[in-house]
Amino acid sequence: MRLPLVIQDRSFNKDGSLHYSAVPLLDATGEQAVVNGKPVFTSYPEFFGNTITVNGKVWPYLDVEPRKYRFRLLNGSDSRFYNMWLELAGGGSIPANAVGLIGNEGGLLPTMVSVARSDDSGLLLSPGERADLIIDFSKFAAGAILTVRNDAATPYPNGDDVASNTTGRIMQFRINKPLSGTDTSQMPMNPKAAVRPAGWDTPSRTATFDLQETDEFDRFVYSPETGTALPRLMLRVNGRSFADPLDPQEFHSLDAIEDWILINSTVDMHPMHIHLVHFEVLEKGTISADDYAAATALSMPTVSGIGLQPNVDELGRPVTPGSENPYTVHASELGWKETVRVPPGSDTGLRVGYVKVRAKFDRVGTYMWHCHILAHEEHEMMRPFTVAP
Ligand SMILES: [Cu+2]
Numbered sequence: 001m002r003l004p005l006v007i008q009d010r011s012f013n014k015d016g017s018l019h020y021s022a023v024p025l026l027d028a029t030g031e032q033a034v035v036n037g038k039p040v041f042t043s044y045p046e047f048f049g050n051t052i053t054v055n056g057k058v059w060p061y062l063d064v065e066p067r068k069y070r071f072r073l074l075n076g077s078d079s080r081f082y083n084m085w086l087e088l089a090g091g092g093s094i095p096a097n098a099v100g101l102i103g104n105e106g107g108l109l110p111t112m113v114s115v116a117r118s119d120d121s122g123l124l125l126s127p128g129e130r131a132d133l134i135i136d137f138s139k140f141a142a143g144a145i146l147t148v149r150n151d152a153a154t155p156y157p158n159g160d161d162v163a164s165n166t167t168g169r170i171m172q173f174r175i176n177k178p179l180s181g182t183d184t185s186q187m188p189m190n191p192k193a194a195v196r197p198a199g200w201d202t203p204s205r206t207a208t209f210d211l212q213e214t215d216e217f218d219r220f221v222y223s224p225e226t227g228t229a230l231p232r233l234m235l236r237v238n239g240r241s242f243a244d245p246l247d248p249q250e251f252h253s254l255d256a257i258e259d260w261i262l263i264n265s266t267v268d269m270h271p272m273h274i275h276l277v278h279f280e281v282l283e284k285g286t287i288s289a290d291d292y293a294a295a296t297a298l299s300m301p302t303v304s305g306i307g308l309q310p311n312v313d314e315l316g317r318p319v320t321p322g323s324e325n326p327y328t329v330h331a332s333e334l335g336w337k338e339t340v341r342v343p344p345g346s347d348t349g350l351r352v353g354y355v356k357v358r359a360k361f362d363r364v365g366t367y368m369w370h371c372h373i374l375a376h377e378e379h380e381m382m383r384p385f386t387v388a389p
Helices: 289-295 374-378
Strands: 002-012 022-026 041-043 051-054 061-064 068-075 082-088 099-104 107-114 123-125 130-136 145-150 169-175 205-223 228-237 251-253 256-264 270-274 279-288 308-310 339-342 351-361 365-371 382-388
Touching: 051 169, 068 123, 123 130, 251 256, 256 270, 256 279, 256 339, 270 351, 279 289, 279 339, 289 351, 308 351, 339 351, 365 374
Parallel strands: 002 068, 061 169, 205 256, 251 382
Antiparallel strands: 002 051, 022 041, 022 205, 068 130, 082 123, 082 145, 099 107, 099 130, 145 169, 205 228, 256 351, 270 339, 270 365, 279 308, 279 351, 365 382
């Protein structure tokens, strides 16, 4: 059995229609902006719904047989991350070999990753990320009920809003169907090693992109919470908005193999999605804020001489590669990726996060790359790049 599961958070109005928050957009004089005679509203730079839907249904359940099922998960939420795990009704532990991650966006993983439990190994999915997952329901008693839970903080990872009784529940599996035939399938322990193109170990160039959260000072939003007007948040890449001209780093020679370093000085984790290419995630870690400040300015085209330190957390402490710490590359990120979670800077400002990826740009054209928090993308955290002979 192979089933797609599209996970999204939604809010609803009393009549059942979808609710999406919007606030008046104010101009520099404090009056609501008007375009073509109509008052302008703007969205928040993040949206979090208060219910969870799977394939369009709120908190659904699936009746299953006591056999292996293969699921293709997509986090299709606007802004919400999920750290998912299974909870057995009535208590009891989940066997580590009952839940195996075998692939992500670009294909299969070199080694299956157990993502069974909340304590040390949930399945973390940011908006835009996909997971190829096998659950073996034969490891549980007939009649068992498994709830897919979530305990990711919102905004991730530094937000105060820890998943609640509502957003902490995603769906259920109820093992109450008879076995329709013998399950002869095996859990694939080593699904597929990456096959890298020729020249992979000698990239021709390193491009550096700085993810920024800045304020607009001629556009304001009214905040109902505080009763005050605040500058509208603008997210930029190297100081550029979506419609700004291409930076030399955003031109790629056809078939070039290049590294991209994505730097994150904000407190949010940004799931950056690059169109066209599948890439390999090489490093995650931090940069000291002093090195970063010395090498950058808001309008910088490139950064050089910065002290990258892989597998170092927001306080400069070493972290174990492959661990759950967001400042290292996790085993679930070892396949071909399309979206990579870029770790945040520290809230003390001592260090900023970074990730380094490698890709081959093998098709001519102009493509997009953007934060897959859709509200960030719509607040300008999106850029084009061009591949040409
Ligand atoms: Cu973002």
